[in-house]
Amino acid sequence: xxxxxxxxxxxxxxxxxxxxxxxxxxxxxxxxxxxxxxxxxxxxxxxxxxxxxxxxxxxxxxxxxxxxxxxxxxxxxxxxxxxxxxxxxxxxxxxxxxxxxxxxxxxxxxxxxxxxxxxxxxxxxxxxxxxxxxxxxxxxxxxxxxxxxxxxxxxxxxxxxxxxxxxxxxxxxxxxxxxxxxxxxxxxxxxxxxxxxxxxxxxxxxxxxxxxxxxxxxxxxxxxxxxxxxxxxxxxxxxxxxxxxxxxxxxxxxxxxxxxxxxxxxxxxxxxxxxxxxxxxxxxxxxxxxxxxxxxxxxxxxxxxxxxxxxxxxxxxxxxxxxxxxxxxxxxxxxxxxxxxxxxxxxxxxxxxxxxxxxxxxxxxxxxxx
Ligand code: OSB
Ligand code: MG
Numbered sequence: 001x002x003x004x005x006x007x008x009x010x011x012x013x014x015x016x017x018x019x020x021x022x023x024x025x026x027x028x029x030x031x032x033x034x035x036x037x038x039x040x041x042x043x044x045x046x047x048x049x050x051x052x053x054x055x056x057x058x059x060x061x062x063x064x065x066x067x068x069x070x071x072x073x074x075x076x077x078x079x080x081x082x083x084x085x086x087x088x089x090x091x092x093x094x095x096x097x098x099x100x101x102x103x104x105x106x107x108x109x110x111x112x113x114x115x116x117x118x119x120x121x122x123x124x125x126x127x128x129x130x131x132x133x134x135x136x137x138x139x140x141x142x143x144x145x146x147x148x149x150x151x152x153x154x155x156x157x158x159x160x161x162x163x164x165x166x167x168x169x170x171x172x173x174x175x176x177x178x179x180x181x182x183x184x185x186x187x188x189x190x191x192x193x194x195x196x197x198x199x200x201x202x203x204x205x206x207x208x209x210x211x212x213x214x215x216x217x218x219x220x221x222x223x224x225x226x227x228x229x230x231x232x233x234x235x236x237x238x239x240x241x242x243x244x245x246x247x248x249x250x251x252x253x254x255x256x257x258x259x260x261x262x263x264x265x266x267x268x269x270x271x272x273x274x275x276x277x278x279x280x281x282x283x284x285x286x287x288x289x290x291x292x293x294x295x296x297x298x299x300x301x302x303x304x305x306x307x308x309x310x311x312x313x314x315x316x317x318x319x320x321x322x323x324x325x326x327x328x329x330x331x332x333x334x335x336x337x338x339x340x341x342x343x344x345x346x347x348x349x350x351x352x353x354x355x356x357x358x359x360x361x362x363x364x365x366x367x368x369x370x
Contacts, residue, residue, distance in 0.1 A: 001086075001111060002079050004038040004368045006072045006103075009360040010060060013294060013323050019137040022165035022192035024054040029292050032063055033327070033356060036106040038368075043110025044351050046297035047102025048264045055190065055291075056218065056239060056265065058098045066099040068364060075103070077368035083107055083270050097242055097267035104268030105300050113346035118303070120341045120348075123273060125306025128341055132334045133159035133313040134321060135188065135290065138168050142175050149176055149183075152321075156336035158313040159184030159210065165192045170203045177207045184313065188213035191239055195223050201231060210312065211236040211258045221246075224255040234258045238289055242266055244274035251282050258312065260289040263300055272304050280309035288314035295319055295328030299347040302332065302339055313337070327356050 011033050018027040032047035047067070051060045074090040086107050093100065112119045134152045139145040149160055160180075162173060164187045173187060186209050193200065193215045201215060211234045216223045218239035228235040234257035241247050241259055243266060250256050259279050263272045279286045288305040291297070301316045318334035319326040326332070328349035332339060342348025357363075 001041070001081065001114065002038045003036045003076050003110070005036070006076060006366045007035040008064065008067055008072075008364045008366070009033045009356060010064065010362045011294070011327065011356055011359045012361055013325075013327070013359065015292070015322055016324055019292070021137060021163045021188070022190045024050065024052060026292075029294075030060050030361065031294055031297070032060060032067065032102055033294070033296060033351075034067070034102045034106040036103075036110050039114070041110050041114040043106040043108070043113060043346065044296050045102045045105030045107070045109065046294055046300070047098055048291035048293050048297045049098035050291070056098070058096060062096065063099040063102065066093065066096045067103060068366070071099060071103050072366050075107075076366060083111065087268070087270065098264045100267040101264040104270065105263070105297070108269050108300075109346040116345045118341065118343050118348050119300065119346055120303040120306040123269060123303055123307060125303060125341070126308045127306040127310070129338045130302060130305040130310065130316065131158045131313040132317055132337050132339050133157055133161060133184070133315060134317045135161040135315045136163065138163050138165060142172055145172065146175065146179060149180065153180060153183060155334075157317065157334065158337040159186065161186045161188055161213070161315065163187075164189050166197070169200060173204060173207050173209070184210055186210040186213065186236075188238070189215045191216060191218045195226060198227070198230060201227060205231050205233050209233050213260060214238040214240065221250045221253055221255040224250070225253040228254055228256060236260055238262070238265070241275065243271055244278045247275045247278045251279070251284055257284065259284060259286045261286050261304070262289040262291060263304055264291055264297070265289070269300060269304055273307065276307050276309045285309065285311045287312035288316050290315035290317070292322055294323070295326040295332055295349055296347060296351060298332045299328065299342060299349045302341065303347070306341055325355070327352055
């Protein structure tokens, strides 16, 4: 394969409901869509970086810079046959994993489309459908949150994740648990606590939660190991895990008993699969996290979730939870809390190019020198 041209576009979609976490508030998302073309084939990827550095150090603008000035120039015009080969062209780039994931996804799509093979099959997936949960943000009131919880359980979503933060934790979780005694329930702190909050974490231990996600610092695994030793609820790491090696070290230290795999946080589908493999070999269950992906990134999340170790419902919800209109056809929807694999070639969904162009805030085309 050879990539002769790359189109980058920052595309804005409004959220149907604003989303608040311990670290940020959003009512729209700006994601970079990456289109690669060459050898008569094309592929699409999505860079799902937040626009602010409150979840991780990257932003939409850092991704744009890294893609434009380093990643795209490293791959354009070069011959490759495997994903390992194409990403080896930019192995000198440190960090910047959201940026890498966007380009890598487009390469997977291009390769899978050119072989006429669905992405989930190329990744080694074994599930025909995935179980879907929802991630619910911090609301104005507990009543407003309970309304959301009721609604998504009624729609058939298989588990509920509640965002927590100091002042929005034990009492909120208690109310949800009292109302839904047998629902699969978990919480995500987005690194809002420290070891001084051990009493709060121990109070959460009483609610039969599936897991507590990233309670401590975004770059920590040491204190998480100390916390896990004090809790019966599994600690799940999100922000702290950027690679399969990070996952191995966190597991060896006892910093977590579950890992949230986000394709973008680990730099792409190849590394996501490696994290999965490390976890599977050590008996650590994984689930697919999300970054409010548009349809392209969401289709990749559906595909990676078909690997056997993804044994817990993920944050891959139907796109209607987030967006009134999406950028792909067909739209990705959950039915009774399940999403089926797309069996067309590549990501298996078609980008709606005129809608993407209409919503693009910025566009850049890069071409191979001839
Ligand atoms: O921590 O998992 C997170 C959204 C943006 C940034 C970080 C997180 C989230 C979510 C929502 O929890 C995931 C989704 O529904 O896509
Ligand atoms: Mg999280």
